[in-house]
Amino acid sequence: MKKTYILVALLLGSFGSPSIAAPLNSSSVEDLLKEGVDLIVSVKSDAGPVKGALVKIVADRMVIGAGTTDDSGNTSINIASYGNQLVTIEVFHSLYKNDKLSNITLESGKTYAFALKQKGETVEDAGVRTEESLARQQELEKETAANVAAAEDARKQKEAAQKEVEEAQRAAEELRANSATMTEEKRKQMEADIATREREAKEREQAAKERETLLKEQGAELERAKKEEKEAKNEAEKTQKSQEQELKDAEKAAKEEEQREKEKEEAQKEAEKQAKEAEKEAQEADKLAKEAEKEVKEAEKEAKDAAKDQEKLDKIDEDLKKIDEKRDDLKKEQKKLDKQVKKGKNLDKLASDQQKLDESSRKLDEEEKELNEKRKKLVKKSK
Numbered sequence: 001m002k003k004t005y006i007l008v009a010l011l012l013g014s015f016g017s018p019s020i021a022a023p024l025n026s027s028s029v030e031d032l033l034k035e036g037v038d039l040i041v042s043v044k045s046d047a048g049p050v051k052g053a054l055v056k057i058v059a060d061r062m063v064i065g066a067g068t069t070d071d072s073g074n075t076s077i078n079i080a081s082y083g084n085q086l087v088t089i090e091v092f093h094s095l096y097k098n099d100k101l102s103n104i105t106l107e108s109g110k111t112y113a114f115a116l117k118q119k120g121e122t123v124e125d126a127g128v129r130t131e132e133s134l135a136r137q138q139e140l141e142k143e144t145a146a147n148v149a150a151a152e153d154a155r156k157q158k159e160a161a162q163k164e165v166e167e168a169q170r171a172a173e174e175l176r177a178n179s180a181t182m183t184e185e186k187r188k189q190m191e192a193d194i195a196t197r198e199r200e201a202k203e204r205e206q207a208a209k210e211r212e213t214l215l216k217e218q219g220a221e222l223e224r225a226k227k228e229e230k231e232a233k234n235e236a237e238k239t240q241k242s243q244e245q246e247l248k249d250a251e252k253a254a255k256e257e258e259q260r261e262k263e264k265e266e267a268q269k270e271a272e273k274q275a276k277e278a279e280k281e282a283q284e285a286d287k288l289a290k291e292a293e294k295e296v297k298e299a300e301k302e303a304k305d306a307a308k309d310q311e312k313l314d315k316i317d318e319d320l321k322k323i324d325e326k327r328d329d330l331k332k333e334q335k336k337l338d339k340q341v342k343k344g345k346n347l348d349k350l351a352s353d354q355q356k357l358d359e360s361s362r363k364l365d366e367e368e369k370e371l372n373e374k375r376k377k378l379v380k381k382s383k
Helices: 002-015 026-032 123-177 184-343 347-382
Strands: 035-045 054-059 062-068 074-082 087-092 099-104 111-115
Touching (some): 035 087, 062 074
Parallel strands (some): 035 111
Antiparallel strands (some): 054 062, 054 087
16 A cells, blocks of 8 residues: 555656646637638739739748739638737739738738839849848748747647556556555545546646647648748749730830831921922922913013014015105106206296205105114114
């Protein structure tokens, strides 16, 4: 019986030893009982929905959810185990400035909206963004290692609790086997102590199992989040590169269109210039035509005037010819008169006839002079 008391005492002492992990309190057990959440993150900009944005949900520097936005700028994220802890939603896109929503509690079914602002990223900015991405990967690796260590510790605690239960059960069997040598009061006391220790050991074992299960779930969730982040990052980079190419193509097309518009405008200006020159030439041609018409009219007038003057000249020539004929007649009469004067008869009458002949000759001279003056003017005019 003394040996039995010593064994029971050793068992009771071992149950209270600090080398064995203490059982989880009620709040720790509640933390293990977490529920999943489903949410939507909507990402837009001034230009509309943003496709290919990388979305991450971070709790205590650990990524617990990730996704990439679709054509409508939305991504649905499911977190299998969430204990209402504060989180930060981070949004990344190479064409826009990063954005985040800090210290919030997630609500299942809720949509979290972001409005990104466009940026002009420099080479330095791209380098900083790459370094940040590498730092986040390193943090995830550290968290993974810590999670693995915690899971191993939980497994050891569970094994230790299982041993405690087994030792308590053996002590109870031995106590029942030697109960005949104990007093009834001592036996009841020992049974009550063993039952209490056995119950506490089972509680510690259950808590250790739950802790191990949670750590396994967290490890799986962490691995899933790492995988999702990597996939989302690759998809986001792929989409962003495509969008950057589309943007470059659009800028190139816009420049080409601008060049075409410029060439079209220059061609239009050239056409307007040529039209003005053609109009000017037409005006000059019209002016020349009018001048030519005027010259024709003047030439016609001159021709008419010349014809009239020629008619006048012809008339003068005819009149001069008549004067010449009359002068010939006077010469004949003068000869006759001279013959009669030589005879010396009727001299008075002959003197009167001579005066008449002289007067006729003088008149013919005057007419001829007048006609010659007219002919000179007409000839001078025709030059």
